[in-house]
Amino acid sequence: MDCNEARPLLDANADHELPAPDARRVQQHIESCDDCRRASENLRALSGALRAAPYHRAPKLLRARIVAGLPATLDEAPAVSAAAVARNDAPAQAGEIAAAGGPDLAAKAPRRQRRGSWLSTWLDSWLRGFSGSGGSGGFGGPVATGGAGRMAARGGLAALVIAVCAVAVVVTLNLRRPAEFTPFTDELVESHVRAQISGRDIDVISTDRHTVKPWFNGRLDYSPPVEDLAASGFALQGGRLDYLAHQRVAVLVYRYGKHVIDVYVFPQTASGGAARGTDGAVPAALAHDGYSIAHWDAEGMTWWAITDAAPDALSGLETALKARLRGGSERTEAG
Incomplete structure (x- = not known):
């Protein structure tokens, strides 16, 4: 993000009105640009002064005439x-x-x-x-x-x-919530945002699946499938460990254009109940707090993907991943 993109967003950022992805990008620019940082500090000072200004109540006679x-x-x-x-x-x-x-x-x-x-x-x-x-x-x-x-x-x-x-x-509202959002999806969004804000969203940085997959050995009680989908527009960036639904899970990090996609992978039998609503349904795709979320099952694993990109990005990643898994790339290379 450059100054031309950041300046129109400084007001909203000072008042904490931007979505998390935009706020993160603006803050990163402010930290690297002295002019925008000074402008942001002036806006925050002005906002604080307005909030601290005394409140003048209109006279009762004026209120009566208006009403x-x-x-x-x-x-x-x-x-x-x-x-x-x-x-x-x-x-x-x-x-x-x-x-x-x-x-x-x-x-x-x-x-x-x-x-x-x-x-x-x-x-x-x-x-x-x-x-x-x-x-x-x-x-x-x-x-x-x-x-x-x-x-x-x-x-x-x-x-x-x-x-x-x-x-x-x-x-x-309570009847509709289980079909759309569950505590699991809330936790999923929090995990993704926390990783992006912390700046430590990748534990093992590599585009080589032969480096990422062995890294999980000994850190998990299962072996997650790892595929590089750069040919389909989804480049593997690395992986990390996270804690979701009371257990350790593998997270594969992909890059789609300028967007990060976190893909959480764990066995289908693990956390299955937590990911479902009270009606037993797991939505295939939904949006929550400005993030696109998708879910599917493949190769005995449950996959949850989340990103700030459009939902069709997750559809493309799911299609490309399933095609690679059906092709048996891991089994072919192992043989």
């Missing part, structure tokens, strides 16, 4: 007290509005109330139907005929509706 000029909503007249609402005291409401914003606002109050009263009318009808009569019943006179009891019933019904909606949203 009164807004289109009618479900709320009744805005600048009224709770006591005036409880006793349905329209003159008191108009008086309070007049005190805040003048006679014009007082003249508008009854009309605003009428336009916002459909919810109250519906609630009254619902309560009467629920009680089984037009004016009395299961709720008794205070609820059916108005007054403080009816206001309490409205508040209780509103709270009930909000609670039901909140439960429905939570249940829906």
Whole structure:
């Protein structure tokens, strides 16, 4: 990344608004460029000064005028007290509005109330139907005929509706999450990001599979297949050990253009349950926090690949890798 690319991103970087890959690239440029570093420090200082500046609250009279000029909503007249609402005291409401914003606002109050009263009318009808009569019943006179009891019933019904909606949203999100993201995929993303940020994403640096594969001997209780796919655009960069789903796993590091692809390899019987959702499904491909993730099984191994490149890059790597494995390159060279 050069200065022309970094300068437009400095503001967002100072406010921590960039995705992790972009933030990492900008930070690397800042560390090597004095001009951009000074500009970044100035932006951070300005941001800190703005956050520390005193907050000026608008006067109540100004707020009342602004609110009164807004289109009618479900709320009744805005600048009224709770006591005036409880006793349905329209003159008191108009008086309070007049005190805040003048006679014009007082003249508008009854009309605003009428336009916002459909919810109250519906609630009254619902309560009467629920009680089984037009004016009395299961709720008794205070609820059916108005007054403080009816206001309490409205508040209780509103709270009930909000609670039901909140439960429905939570249940829906929890039901959808296992099919898309599991704790395993969260851990996968964290492992990939941690390796990139630390600058120690490769333990054994080599493009030679005959160097990378033997390096895992004695460090794992299995032997991961290692293939160099440079002919297909995925050059082997090396490998590393990582800890995922409570076990050591092999990670093969590939380079696709300017993008790094981490490929986690472990036996199919290991961590299989952790990688699945509660419905037992393992998604073949998904996106999480701006990263593309793909999964497949081959040669008795489970493969998980993650990158900040487009998803089709992982599709190409999977196709090239499976073709090499089917060709039996390891067995051919061993023979």
